[in-house]
Amino acid sequence: MLKPSDKIIVGVSGGKDSITLLYNLIKIQQKTHGANPPIALSIDEGIANYRKKSIYEAQKFCKKFGIEHHIILFKERVGKSLEDIIDIEKVKENNRYACNYCAIIRRRLLNDCSLELGGTILALGHNLTDFCETFLMNILFKRLHLIARRNPSKKTSSDIKRYYIRKINPLMKIPETEIEKYVNLKNLPFYSSHCPYRTQDPILRKRVLDFILECKKFSPEIEYNLFNGFLELSEILNKEFKSKKLNFCSICGYPTSNESLCNYCNLKQKITI
Ligand code: SF4
Incomplete structure (x- = not known):
C-alpha cells in the first residue's frame, strides 16, 4: 500500500482504530529507511461533549510520539459546526439526520486538507466490522454506485486523481473486537466513548452493526464472508x-x-442562511 517516499496523512479521531493505525504507521516508518513520518489530521465537527475529548486523546498521543498534528474545524471551513447545522435543519423540518451531513462534510475536509498538507496518501482506520456495516447499509438502501466506488482494486481515472487523494484502509481485514484487544495489550491510550448521534438518531447503522454482531455469535466467520462478498460485488x-x-x-x-x-x-448552500 505504501512507498517510503509517500507523505502519509492519517485521519485520527482519537478512538481505538485511528490510534492503532497511527501507532503502526509510526513503527513502520521508524523501520523503513528514508520514510517520511506520518502526519495526523483530526476533523472537529463540533459535536458537543464528545469530539473535543476524543481529539484531546489524539493530541496527547501525537505529542508523545512527536507527530505533526492538524485539527480542522467544520466551523472554520463551512462556517457552521455540526450542532449549528442540525439546529438549522430542524427548523426547516428537513428529514435528514446528523450523520448524513457529518459524513459529506468530513469526507471532503479530510480529502482537501490532506492535499493542502502535501499528502500523497490518506490512511483511514476503518476496520473489518465498519466495512461490513457499510456494505450491508449500502445493500439495504440499494446504493450500488457506493459499493462500486469502494472497490479497493479499482483503477482511478485522471479526472478523479486530480481532485482526490489516494485513500488506504490498512485495518480493513481486522475485526473491531481484535483491535480492542490489541490496544489493551499494547496499553495504547484512546478515547473509548462513541459519538452520541450514533444511537440518538433513528438511523439503521447501529441496528445493522448489532445484527452483524448477533450473527457472529453463531457464525464467527460472518464478517469475512461479508467482506469477501463486498470485494467480489464491488468488482x-x-x-x-x-x-x-x-x-x-x-x-x-x-x-x-x-x-x-x-x-x-x-x-x-442549504446551510448558508
Ligand atoms: S456517528 Fe454520525 S454524527 Fe457522529 S461522527 Fe459519525 S457520522 Fe458524524
Missing part, C-alpha cells in the same frame, strides 16, 4: 459504473454523479 459493479459519464460540480469543479452540484456544495 462487478465497478465495471458496470465505470462506463457512466461523470459531471463536474458547477461550484467547486469536483467530479460528481449529480446533475450540477456535488453533495458537498449542495449542502453548503
Whole structure:
C-alpha cells in the first residue's frame, strides 16, 4: 500500500482504530529507511461533549510520539459546526439526520486538507466490522454506485486523481473486537466513548452493526464472508459504473454523479442562511 517516499496523512479521531493505525504507521516508518513520518489530521465537527475529548486523546498521543498534528474545524471551513447545522435543519423540518451531513462534510475536509498538507496518501482506520456495516447499509438502501466506488482494486481515472487523494484502509481485514484487544495489550491510550448521534438518531447503522454482531455469535466467520462478498460485488459493479459519464460540480469543479452540484456544495448552500 505504501512507498517510503509517500507523505502519509492519517485521519485520527482519537478512538481505538485511528490510534492503532497511527501507532503502526509510526513503527513502520521508524523501520523503513528514508520514510517520511506520518502526519495526523483530526476533523472537529463540533459535536458537543464528545469530539473535543476524543481529539484531546489524539493530541496527547501525537505529542508523545512527536507527530505533526492538524485539527480542522467544520466551523472554520463551512462556517457552521455540526450542532449549528442540525439546529438549522430542524427548523426547516428537513428529514435528514446528523450523520448524513457529518459524513459529506468530513469526507471532503479530510480529502482537501490532506492535499493542502502535501499528502500523497490518506490512511483511514476503518476496520473489518465498519466495512461490513457499510456494505450491508449500502445493500439495504440499494446504493450500488457506493459499493462500486469502494472497490479497493479499482483503477482511478485522471479526472478523479486530480481532485482526490489516494485513500488506504490498512485495518480493513481486522475485526473491531481484535483491535480492542490489541490496544489493551499494547496499553495504547484512546478515547473509548462513541459519538452520541450514533444511537440518538433513528438511523439503521447501529441496528445493522448489532445484527452483524448477533450473527457472529453463531457464525464467527460472518464478517469475512461479508467482506469477501463486498470485494467480489464491488468488482462487478465497478465495471458496470465505470462506463457512466461523470459531471463536474458547477461550484467547486469536483467530479460528481449529480446533475450540477456535488453533495458537498449542495449542502453548503442549504446551510448558508
Ligand atoms: S456517528 Fe454520525 S454524527 Fe457522529 S461522527 Fe459519525 S457520522 Fe458524524
